[in-house]
Amino acid sequence: MSLLTQAELTDLNHTMESRTPIELMVWAKTIFGERTAILSSMQRAGCMVCHMAYANRIDLPVLFVDTGVLFQETLDTRDRLIREYGLNVISLSPKQTMVEQVKEFGVLYLSHEGQEQCCEMRKTAPLLSVAGQYDALVASLRRGDGEKRKKVPILAVDPKMNCLRVNILANVTDQEMVDYLRDNSVIINPLHSQGYTTIGCNRCTTPTLPDEPKRAGRWRHLGPWAMYCGINPTDLNQSADQAVDLPDELIDRILGRKVDYAI
Ligand code: SF4
Numbered sequence: 001m002s003l004l005t006q007a008e009l010t011d012l013n014h015t016m017e018s019r020t021p022i023e024l025m026v027w028a029k030t031i032f033g034e035r036t037a038i039l040s041s042m043q044r045a046g047c048m049v050c051h052m053a054y055a056n057r058i059d060l061p062v063l064f065v066d067t068g069v070l071f072q073e074t075l076d077t078r079d080r081l082i083r084e085y086g087l088n089v090i091s092l093s094p095k096q097t098m099v100e101q102v103k104e105f106g107v108l109y110l111s112h113e114g115q116e117q118c119c120e121m122r123k124t125a126p127l128l129s130v131a132g133q134y135d136a137l138v139a140s141l142r143r144g145d146g147e148k149r150k151k152v153p154i155l156a157v158d159p160k161m162n163c164l165r166v167n168i169l170a171n172v173t174d175q176e177m178v179d180y181l182r183d184n185s186v187i188i189n190p191l192h193s194q195g196y197t198t199i200g201c202n203r204c205t206t207p208t209l210p211d212e213p214k215r216a217g218r219w220r221h222l223g224p225w226a227m228y229c230g231i232n233p234t235d236l237n238q239s240a241d242q243a244v245d246l247p248d249e250l251i252d253r254i255l256g257r258k259v260d261y262a263i
Contacts, residue, residue, distance in 0.1 A: 004164075004251050007240040009155045012255060016154040017171060021049070024154065024168040025058050025138055031253050032136040032164075037090075038062045039127075042077045043199050044188050045140035045169055048177060051186040052168075053138075054085035060138065062089045063130065065231065067122040069098050069201045077189045084187060092126035098203075109203050112222055119229035122201070124160075127231060131161045135246060141167045141232060144174045145198075145214055148228060148235045157244045158233045164244065164254070165233065200229065 016024065028036050038053060038060050040046030053060050064078055081087050096104070101121065108114030141152045156165040169177070181188060191199050195207030197214040208217040219227045228235035233242075246254075 001245050002248050002251055003243040004157065004246055004254065005241055005243040006153075006157045006238065008255070009153070009157070013153045013155050021168040021172060022052055022056055022058075024166060025049075025052060025056070025060075028136045028138050028166045028168075029058055029060060031250075032134075035133070035135040036060055037134050037137055039137045039139045039165075040064055041200070042074050042081070042189055043140075044181060044192055045142055045172075045177060047077065047081070047186055047188045048180055049138060049140045049168065050081050050085065050087055051180075051184055054081075054087060055184065062087050063127065063134075063137070064089050064091050065123050065126050066091045066093050067098075067126075067201050068094060069122070069203050071189075071191060071199065071202050071205075073189055073191045074199060077187060080187045090130075092129060094122045094126050096121070098122075109201075109219075110221070115204070115219060115222060115227075116230065119231070123229050123231045128160060131163075134161070134163050135250060136164045136166055137161065138166045138168055139232070140169050141165075141234065142169045142172055142177070144172065144177070147213070147215060152234050156234045156238070157242050159242050159244060160233065162244050162246075167234075 019027065038049055040050055040062050042064065050062055066075070078089055078091070082089050101108070105117070108118035137158065141149050143150055143152055152167055152170050154167050154170045156167065158165050180186070189199055196205065196217060197208045198218055199205055200218055204219050206217040206220050208214065230236060
């Protein structure tokens with residue numbers, strides 16, 4: 001095992017910029033095999049990634065964190081993807097129901113500190129429960145979403161999960177996403193057409209006005225805009241020396257030092 005740092009991915013990330021999202025998904029599956037999964041919260045971009053896997057017959061499980069306080073529309077979207085695309089969606093849940101959590105800790109999401117604790121327990125911890133099972137998570141973060149995501153790299157280390165995030169839509173524009181969803185009649189969360197630009201838990205998400213930033217509807221009661229739950233490491237302040245610990249042979253394959261496969 002050796003450490004692979006974010007800095008060591010710099011050159012590879014440059015070459016990845018010219019690849020299409022589907023090529024990137026195929027690359028991930030080729031390099032990481034069965035230890036690859038999609039991570040989707042059933043928003044527009046996550047549904048786009050799910051559709052790409054389905055339409056191109058790239059067999060990958062889909063991890064979905066069900067916080068227990070999601071909108072019914074989000075759960076229905078997940079169920080439609082299972083039913084109509086035949087996807088293997090693995091729902092990950094927190095240890096406590098929200099009722100149990102409130103009983104023990106109170107209503108956490110009403111303060112900044114409480115929100116961090118609540119998101120940690122209801123979002124990050126369920127995902128961490130499968131840490132060690134995957135070396136790569138195919139995700140749907142896009143630079144077009146602005147704020148902390150303006151510079152999201154295609155390949156990003158995730159030290160907590162000890163895996164790579166493969167942000168296959170990183171350089172996909174808003175218009176390209178809208179065109180793909182429309183042209184392919186992709187199943188998407190119906191809340192998007194009701195003014196919800198981004199969608200999280202029902203306790204902490206509201207619709208946005210046309211002239212508001214995309215993330216204004218998240219934790220509106222706490223402000224300022226552009227807060228993040230912390231489930232995506234690149235939404236936090238990451239440094240170039242952050243690293244993951246992976247088998248040497250796998251690192252060679254990632255960095256293209258050992259090519260014994262066809263891309
Ligand atoms: S979004 Fe709100 S309800 Fe959901 S986990 Fe975070 S703080 Fe808790």
